[in-house]
């Protein structure tokens with residue numbers, strides 16, 4: 001562990017946004033999930049939430065470029081439980097989902113505690129999850145195809161969140177709790 | 192062909208930006224390339240340029256959500272030829288690439304004729320391609336991992352291009368040439 005490496009770790013932890021997260025509903029493809037986790041790391045999201053049924057999931061190192069080590073993965077037994085747990089923790093659950101009540105993601109205030117709910121490649125956000133979500137957000141499409149790849153959609157949303165939070169000065173002081181900071185620093189310093 | 196469908200096709204073609212494109216250098220993984228082509232469609236990019244050696248490439252329908260039909264794929268024998276061809280057509284070739292001369296992508300003027308050069312997952316933009324490129328752009332990363340998935344990087348760049356071009360009114364009138372408009376309309380109307 002060089003002093004530069006320690007500094008890098010401390011700096012990264014000092015940017016982490018505990019009140020920004022993603023929740024993937026049955027996004028099964030390893031590559032998609034790994035790309036999402038990798039974007040979480042890059043956009044300072046410390047925890048990603050996942051729901052999947054009856055399948056073992058492991059972030060594949062070669063697709064996530066090792067980001068499984070830097071982002072904690074919390075799994076939930078079903079989407080209803082996951083959404084309610086996050087709401088109880090104070091998150092506004094925003095489904096990335098086309099619907100009557102969807103609005104342009106750039107009009108949403110991402111400085112609020114926000115959990116971004118992403119649907120599966122085939123079926124999208126389920127009706128149940130859409131009903132439970134506090135908000136529906138949509139990224140405007142200007143072509144013939146109806147949706148982005150799910151990891152692309154996640155990154156576009158997180159990028160906008162990052163932009164707004166930077167503007168609001170939310171990267172100027174450490175935002176994760178002391179005990180999380182110490183715990184993660186210890187973990188990340190392990191060889 | 193319903194009147195709504197025809198209108199949709201005409202509207203989509205009227206948004207297409209002939210002076211915005213991507214060039215992928217040896218991006219082999221079907222899924223990545225297909226996700227990039229799908230984002231091209233959504234961000235109004237009519238043509239994607241690809242270089243790969245000795246391999247047959249086909250956009251996989253299930254990953255690109257059919258976007259292979261809406262985006263023309265031009266292939267080139269090698270990256271040097273590809274870059275020079277685009278430069279001769281008036282494109283500024285911008286490598287998405289970390290280097291001494293790289294600048295923040297949000298500081299680049301995307302209303303210029305621009306070709307975004309993306310490197311492969313393993314080796315990135317080659318030294319030869321980096322040297323030939325007019326400009327190097329970088330998307331700031333705030334985590335421990337050094338790079339985004341390539342299709343994520345492409346989408347973040349195209350999204351910024353779209354934002355700037357919208358602001359500049361470049362979606363307010365049709366920008367592709369009459370003969371391309373007529374040709375694509377015919378093609379897209381085929382059942």
Ligand SMILES: C[S@@+](CC[C@H](N)C(=O)[O-])C[C@H]1O[C@@H](n2cnc3c(N)ncnc32)[C@H](O)[C@@H]1O
Pocket residue numbers: 095096097098117118119120121122123124125137138139140141146147148149150151153154
């Ligand atoms: C490939 S899409 C799902 C498409 C699915 N066929 C459907 O009907 O919803 C996978 C997920 O990516 C997200 N997504 C993709 N494009 C989006 C967009 N333009 N706006 C918001 N979310 C999007 C959504 O969460 C969606 O559930």
Ligand SMILES: C[S@@+](CC[C@H](N)C(=O)[O-])C[C@H]1O[C@@H](n2cnc3c(N)ncnc32)[C@H](O)[C@@H]1O
Pocket residue numbers: 286287288289308309310311312313314315316328329330331332337338339340341342344345
């Ligand atoms: C996974 S990255 C390549 C990483 C490779 N190991 C390297 O050393 O360059 C694949 C491509 O995505 C693009 N890319 C990924 N993250 C980027 C970022 N933050 N800024 C600009 N381009 C990026 C670049 O074109 C890169 O060549």
